[in-house]
Amino acid sequence: MKLPEFPHHESVDSLLEGLQTSERGLSVAEVNKRLGVFGKNELPAAGKRPAWLLFLRQFNNLMVYILFSAALISFFTKHYVDVYVILAITIINAIIGFVQEYKAEGALIALKNLLVPQCKVIRNGVLQTVNSGELVPGDIIALEEGDNIPADARVIFAKNARTSEASLTGESVPMNKSTDTLAVEIPLAEKSNMVWKGTFLAGGSIKAVVTGTGLKTQIGEIATSLQQINPKKTNFQIKTDKLARQMALIAIASAVVLFVVAYFFNDFEINEILLISIAALVSAIPEGLPAVLSIVMAVGSYRMSKNNAIIREITATESLGSVSTIITDKTGTLTQNTMTIKKVWVPNAEEVEVLGEGWESEGELSGTKEDIEAIDLLLEIASHCHNSAIREDEKGMLVVTGDPTEAAFLVLGNKAGKSKDHTILEDVAFNSDIRYRSTLVEKGEKKIRFYIGAPESILEICDSVKRSDGSTKALDDDELATINEKISSWSKESLRVLALAIKEEHSGPQSDQNLEFIGLAGMMDPPRPGVYEAVKSCHLAGIRVIMATGDHADTALAIGKSVGIVKEGRQKVYTDSELSKMSKQEFDLAVQESDVFCRLSPVMKLKIAKSLQNQGELIAMTGDGVNDAPALKQANIGISMGILGTDVAKDASMMVLADDNFATIVKAIEQGRIVFNNARRTSFFLISTNFAEILILILVVSFGLPMPLTASQILWINLVTDGFCDKALATEQGKGNELLSPPIDPKENILNKSIYPFLIINTILMTGISLTAYLYYLPESLEKARTIVFITMAFSQLFNVFNMRSLEGSTFKIGLFSNKWVNYTLLISILLQIIIIEIPSLATLFKFIPITFWEFIFWVGLTSLVFWITEVFKYFKFERKNGIQVQQF
Secondary structure, three states: OOOOOOHHHOOHHHHHHHOOOOOOOEOHHHHHHHHHHHOOOOOOOOOOOOHHHHHHHOOOOHHHHHHHHHHHHHHHOOOHHHHHHHHHHHHHHHHHHHHHHHHOOOHHHHHHOOOOOEEEEEEOOEEEEEEHHHOOOOOEEEEEOOOEOOOEEEEEEEEEEEEEOHHHHOOOOOEEOOOOOOOOOOOHHHOOOEEOOOOEEEEEEEEEEEEEOHHHOHHHHHHHHHHHOOOOOOHHHHHHHHHHHHHHHHHHHHHHHHHHHHHHHOOOOHHHHHHHHHHHHHHHOOOOHHHHHHHHHHHHHHHHHHOOEEEOOOOHHHHHHHOOEEEEOOOOOOEOOOOEEEEEEOOOOOOEEEOOOOOOOOOOEEOOHHHHHHOHHHHHHHHHOOOOEEEEOOOOOEEEEOOHHHHHHHHHHHHOOOOOOOEEEEEEEEEOOOOEEEEEEEEOOEEEEEEEEOHHHHHHOEEEEEOOOOOEEEOOHHHHHHHHHHHHHHHHOOOEEEEEEEEEEOOOOOOOOOEEEEEEEEEEOOEOOOHHHHHHHHHHOOOEEEEEOOOOHHHHHHHHHHOOOOOOOOOOEEEHHHHHOOOHHHHHHHHHHOOEEEOOOHHHHHHHHHHHHHOOOOEEEEEOOHHHHHHHHHOOEEEEEOOOOOHHHHHOOOEEEOOOOHHHHHHHHHHHHHHHHHHHHHHHHHHHHHHHHHHHHHHHHHOOOOOOOOHHHHHHHHHHHHHHHHHHHOOOOOOOOHHHOOOOOOOOOOOOHHHHHHHHHHHHHHHHHHHHHHHHHOOOOHHHHHHHHHHHHHHHHHHHHHHHHOOOOOHHHHOOOOOHHHHHHHHHHHHHHHHHHHOHHHHHHOOOOOOOHHHHHHHHHHHOHHHHHHHHHHHHHHHHHHHHHHHHO
């Protein structure tokens, strides 16, 4: 037996014959036989890697190799403190990376959790309950309202059946189900004779023959896609790898130059030259760099969490700053995933606006007193003609039981203060064939049937219309034209229109004919508050926003316009079927030209994401459903919804929006740009200070003089200045202009040519001042010369902290002491430098000798030139230039 390729295209009889089954179901023997062929109706084990292997993986990167080499060199040269510091930093970084990666390996596990534990199946003509894992193709499953669907299946019987498929197709409105045979080429969301594993029956009842189990289901294909997407380095990991190579080259080159200079210009022994060079190599390697970069990202991650953006992969914090395109789902992301009635209308009156959104029964009816009184009967119908309920779940969230469309009428009735006051004698569920539902109530001594349904279906069985003054008039062409005009007007506003009617029942045979038309209700899945402003901010920041949804084209275009995604001249909407027929060149062009894509399958969403990446875009993908998981994992930054999002989507993403607010993404992107700037300023600080240290060593050795600093003194400077100040720089706030410039180029290195001015100024001044001090005091004593060099080098680096706080403007402009962590760090560093010189035991340990107060003040004051001269450079480079541009403007 072969599984049908297009079960939706086959007739029921043909499909049952092909699957060698019948409506009586399979025998137990046949089920066992097919289990051996097709396997269990389960997804494969997630294959989660052991914790120890994940931990070891954290050491497999270039920076760690460099640090381990430095630790090994330090060990053989008996610089044991260096060894301990380097190893401690490396292990801390590994632990941080391990925790992040361990938490991220849950997407397939979450998919497995969507499996229905048990289901009802017909076997040998008997309805029985079995473990859903035992289902096989050819089984006949029976589903009632509220049941989760355990496998992909073709409908063979349906009674008023509607399934909720939002998590799989993105369609917020429940899908009517029938047994009709459909065309071969049809989108997933329009296969109305199929039901899908992982969705549920919102109303009615169904019998269906199983056509796919395990990996042969739609959700199984998603699991396969997730497995095939290989883990990739984030943009920040790529940049830090390159930064590590740059740092390593600088350190090695510095050590080689020092070796050559010492060998040819000094009479040191070869062993001593080697030791000096190795010491220089160790001191030139910024062993604190991995730690400070982790802190930069941790600070950014914490700030994002305060704004409801939860980072699951810490390196994503910087990558957000380079996002150039956001691909967003519609349902539950741009919209609230709640059907809300926005307008109601009765003939011969003005429409009444319904305020409030979502399942909250809060909101007013906006209109004149006369118009609101005119819709009283309409509100009465709304409060009775439904079979839905709204309750709070364990998280305090409002959830709907039953059809969301019917729940919208429940909310409308609640807003108007209406309830089910009348005795309900009969409730007839929505019928997908006639496209309306009805409820018979006892109102006083009368029996009245309320109707809600599709306007064309309701109007077809109406022969009269109730006007706003309470009178009844025949439904003539003029009245019909007025009603249709209102329907057309609302449809253009992306409202889904439903009609309401009544009929008084008397004794004798009853029929759904000769109804009295009451009015119309227009509903929609409303945009989330703040989405329009968030999209506008994205455009100002040079970020393109694309909507990729499973919804209808008209709905998607209307929502796209309302939230500002669709711009003038870019109103073309492409469907899945249109895209699938295109060549690669045509497809790439379509992805460039359009900002709205609809009726998309999970595979097509993934294809769009890959196309954009191949075109050089760094993309963030937002979504909440199972169907979004492959694209979330493929994207550079996958962003899922924390409230409405499925566990599958969350585990496939790098960031979770705790408030499900698209606007939160903009705040996260702003923080991402701040993270990049902080990574750059800390790296600049480390390299400029280390470069000055190595240069003073090279110059002094080239003069044939003793080393200006001992190994322990160099280590102490690195520990107190590099070790503290770089961490403080990691806490810099944004300057408020981060979203006024284009996205950071993904290929832009952390270290680039913009460091040259700072490197030149700081290196010349720090080296010049230190060399002057060394040569001045050397005749007096080597220890005194080294003490002064230590002070000048240390305080030059402390003043350099102020320079790095703002790379493109005066530090005074942002407030010299506005960063409290920098202030605390500087105070602690100054105290430690003074203590180590002034306390005799420590001074002896580090081979320092006392100096006078005025000597200390003079040399510290001289080192402040590092700050003042850099401020002058910034003024002419940035401030004066900007001032001239403003005046010209």
